[in-house]
Amino acid sequence: MGFKECCVLIVSLHKSLISPKQHLIDSIMEECGRFNIFFSRKKSGFQKVIIRGPAENVEKVNKKFLQLLEEEKAKSYSVAVPVKSKYHQFLKSKNGGNLPNICVKEGARAIFPTPKNRDQDLVTIIGKEEAVKEVKKELELLLKDLEYVVEDSMMINRKFHHYFVMRRDQLIREMTEVYAGMIINFTYEGKQSIRVTMKGEKACVEAAKKHIQRIFEPLGSHVTTQYVIPQKFYTFFMGPMYSRVQQIAKDYKVQLTFPDKEKPTMYIHPAVQENVKEKGGKNTKELAFSNQRKCKTILVSGQMENCKAAMKALEYLIPVTAEVQVPSCLHPYIIGHKGSGIKKLMSEFDVHTQVLQRGGNSDIIYIMGLAAKVEQAKIKLEKQINELQTKLEDHVLRNFKLMFTLDPKYHSKITGHKGLLIAQICTEYDVTIHFPKKGNRKIQDKITITGYKENTFAAKDAIMRVLYKIEKTVSKEIPLNHQVRDSIVGFGGKSMHKIMEEFHVDIRLPPKGSWNPNITVIGLPDNVQEAIDRILELEKYYLSTVINYDSQMDTIRNSCFYKITMDSSKCFIKKDVPHNAKGTPNSPNDDSEEFPKLKQQTPLKVLPWRP
Structure with a gap:
């Protein structure tokens, strides 16, 4: 029989239980058997869980939960280490103490106080006990180094001094913030060198020296080269929305400076922006951009290898011009309505086209752009020309x-x-x-x-x-008996049309109401004769049928008249007349009852017989 049992779980274990990704409940159910688990709805730091099921299964689940709680407690071991707030940024920085990286190696995590916390000088380390102790040792060593204030210096080339003071001393301010308020001073040592003096905690000074070396060592091989292009290609070279030069600066990690009449335009890869942007600005200020020749010059700054690769990429950007022979008669078809055809070609292959006006060599269309794009556009245009010429030739042949x-x-x-x-x-x-x-x-x-x-x-x-x-074609008229004409023509003229199709002739009937009995047969002589023979055969057949029908009707009519005459003779016998009566009998009166008038028998209307 099932029973209830309560178990208190910490929040982290509660999240593991309800997480669909970890499948913790499913694994426990496979190990301990089936059971039901209910979570409370109370929003507190702890969660209450009710387990229901068979006694044996519930006991196993209870032990499993207790085991998980012990493991969770072991993972939740925490230590609070006092650390001054001014060192927090240094410990977080990759160029400084890099405490997060140490925690990842040991399998722990460090929690720095937020502005909402009351105590701002405590850093909490959470994880397994062994890992927390290892991280604590590393942190204590860093803190010991930070307690000792030292002063150190290093020499840098004088031309790199502006990197510290550019953008309103941004680099100095960032280093001061990261390295716990370290003081940085500059003194000139001759014409070529500058001494950078750093005063602060020992660990901060050493980290700052490494940071400066990483910045200025690559600058020793930093070069600036010039690349000259014709002024007419300047707009094309920049690309739509400066996309081409931006992509080169990004791909090869260089700085590209495009002189302008008023001010230079620079495109720098983000990775080298911190290092070389101000230098490029300074060099371009020293250049005389008012000179028209400089408007054709591109300055490429960066590492030697990167600059060489960027120069090759810039050479690829130099547009080429191809000529395509297009007959002037095809220009309207190529250009299209309001230039729609040529605009479509330009947008599809990212090229420029030029069509000379009438009066010049109007059979040539110029295509300018990147070599590969120009070749593709040229192939497309030549294919279009061939199709148009084929259509025009076909149009001529068709006409x-x-x-x-x-x-x-x-x-x-x-x-x-x-x-x-x-x-x-x-x-x-x-x-x-x-x-x-x-x-x-x-x-x-x-x-x-x-x-x-x-x-x-x-x-x-x-x-x-x-x-x-x-x-x-001959035309012959033949008379057709009106009694059988309808039978020969057929209902709706079907019989007549059948004869016309069979003998390939045209048969014309007189209009309705006409007393003309003739019909006209038109066609080749042999066909006309055969059609006439067929019509006459049909006429003969239908007439014989009508004659037989009329003879039968006459016989029926005569027999009916004889019967009516015999029945009428009986009506002349006198009734109720005295034998000795005198007088001359009256002549029969048509209106008298004794001598009724026989109505004239009208012959029945003879209808043509139709098969």
């Missing part, structure tokens, strides 16, 4: 015009109904066919075919074949 004469009386027959025939020829041969306008009286027999040469001749042959058919 081949073939003119021939054709009698105007055939024009309407060639075009066909609503121009369908001529449209079919145009689509089949990919050509355009122009007929003369009706208002033009001078030229009425000229037809123009536009397209590829082969296609135009093929289209002409097609028209001539149509013309041959038209010339060979």
